[in-house]
Every structure is written in C-alpha cells, then in structure tokens.
Amino acid sequence: MARTIVMLHPGGFGDLLLAVPAIRALRQRFPGREVMLCAHEQTAEFLKACGLVDRWMSVQASACSALFGGSMPEDAVLNEWLGRCEVAVGWTGDDDGAMASALKQCGAAAVIVRSPFASTLASVHQSDRFLEIMGGQPDEVSMAPLSLPEQLRVEAEARLVEWGIARNRPLAIIHPGSGSRHKCVKPAILHEVLKGLREQGLEALILEGPADHGMVEQLRIQGGGSLRVLQGLSLRLLAGVLSQFDVFLGHDSGVSHLAALMGTPTVALFGPTDPARWAPRGPAVTVIRENACGCTSWEAVRNCSAKPCLDLSPQAILAACRSARTATVNPRIR
DSSP, rough: OOOOEEEOOOOOHHHHTTTTHHHHHHHHHHOOOEEEEEEHHHHHHHHHTTSOEEEETTTSHHHHHHHHHTTOOOHHHHHHHHEEEHHHHHEEEOOOOOOOOOHHHTOOOOOEEEOOTTOOOOSHHHHHHHHHTTTTGGGGGGOOOOOOOOHHHHHHHHHHHHOOOSSSEEEEOOOOOSSSSGGGGOOOHHHHHHHHHHTTEEEEEEEETTTOHHHHHHHHTTTTTOOOEEEEOOOOHHHHHTTTHHHEEEEHHHHHOOOOOOTTOEEOOOOOSSSHHOOSSSSSEEEEEOSSSOOOOOHHHHSSSGGGGGOOOOHHHHHHHHHHTOOSSSSTTO
C-alpha cells in the first residue's frame, strides 16, 4: 500500500485555511503519498472535496484527542495510516514532546510537531510559519485557487438563480462581520461603499454569518432597510457562492481567507490586526490598511472606542474593488 502523510491541525476555520500552502507543499514534496488531515470537521471535509487531501478525520474525535494527550489512539483506521506514515505533522504546541512520542510509537517514520505561534519562528506571515515548521520556503507553492468540485459550482449557480440574483451584471458581496467586532469598520463606511458599488453597476449583496447579525442590522439601518442578504450557507455552499462573485469585500476573517482561496478578487480591510501576519493569501488579494494601530495589546484594542485604524476611506475601498475586478483568475470571469 502507498505510504502516507498525516497532518493534525486543531486551529479554527481561518487558521486552517492559512495552512493550505503548507499542505500543498507537503503533497509536492512527497508525491504519490496518501494524505490524511485531522482538523475541524466542516473545513477538513471541504478541503477533501477540493482534492487537497485524500481522507479526513475530526480533530475532536477520541482518536485525535488521544494523540494530543500523548496516548496511542484506539482507532483502527488512524493507526493503520500512522503505521505506513512517512511523515506526521502536528501544527500545535507539544512542550513535553508527548504528542511527538505517541506519533512515533504509532509507526510514523518522521515526526514534526510545533505550534505556528511559537516565538522562535522567523517567518512573519502565518502561512509562511506553517511552511517554516516543515522546513519549506514561501516560494515553494503556487497561489492558484482551490479546485472547487463542479457539483458545488453548479449548485451555487442554481442557488443564485433561485434567489433571483441577476446573472447579466457583475456581482459584489460584502461580509460586514469578523471573528471580533473590533476588527470591523463602521457600518456607515460600508453603507457608502454599497452605494458606490451600485453606482458602478454592480449588484451588491451582504453575507451574514452566524455571528454577524448585529453588524448586518446596523448596516440595514444605515441603508433604510434595503439590503439583499445571504445567510445560513453551509461552508461548501458558501465556497461555491463566493466563486461566482466578481469581487468580495471583507475584514480579517476566515471568510476572507476562503474567498481568496476561491480565486475571487478579494479586498480585505485591516485595522488592529497586522496584514503582514494575517492577510488572506490568494491569486487576487488587495489589502487596505490606511493607519497602523497604535494599541499595544488586544485589551487596549477592545477598550479603544475611536478605532482610528479602522477609519478607512470609502473612496479608497471602492477604488480597490474596481481594480480587483480586472483580475481574470475568477472562474466566473471569462
């Protein structure tokens, strides 16, 4: 049977997407190996659907939990994969070496366990830190879009028609939220951007995730209630829908990382977080950060009511969206 690569990543949605270049680099470095990813369920399953990995397992499964605790798993499938494993990579802290020891006991020929947040790493961008852990270089991988299954693309196109979204004009989608409201520009700024996009001839829609209701309602108030809002999308459907848009506008969030990986021209708005560390990676990404944040800690960010770092110019955002639409990597733009 083929030799394997086993990767374990306990991080969230956006952080796992930042590891995509490292996963690609592993595949390129070890051609012909079968690849398993142990990570959060929806994202891992999505990356398998895109052909990035061959098998996935939930990082919350008892078998993976055992490895994180330094014990050998009682799972026949995982043990079989580790028994023919050429290299096992754990992107997590392991100060006492217990996880590395368990992986070796399971049969992994080579083991690399290290947190991408380790202070000893030299790389700045989080994606490059994943690569550095494996001894890779930023220029080792392509920024080509993820390969979305045709079934998902067809389903997304059908949903857009079902929702009455015009296909004869360019489409823009705005995600007004993030993992933290402290990363988000004021609704008044996005309202001006919405108006400008429509004046440019785009149909502009709003994407509402599970934690975005408050931001969407504030934006609805700014616009007098006239918003087209997409909500309740699964990760798979969200990826398909994002691939159909001519431009995506968002903040430092997992959705922005997903849009960038879909090849959708992406404009990412940054304030208190550093784009040099957290900017989305993809073939058509524009970052806007007009003022560096002066806060010295995240607590200071939370207590800063003015947020001058997020006082971005609607005109600059609109200009970036206009430029982003000239990109030709989005499969919808023929």
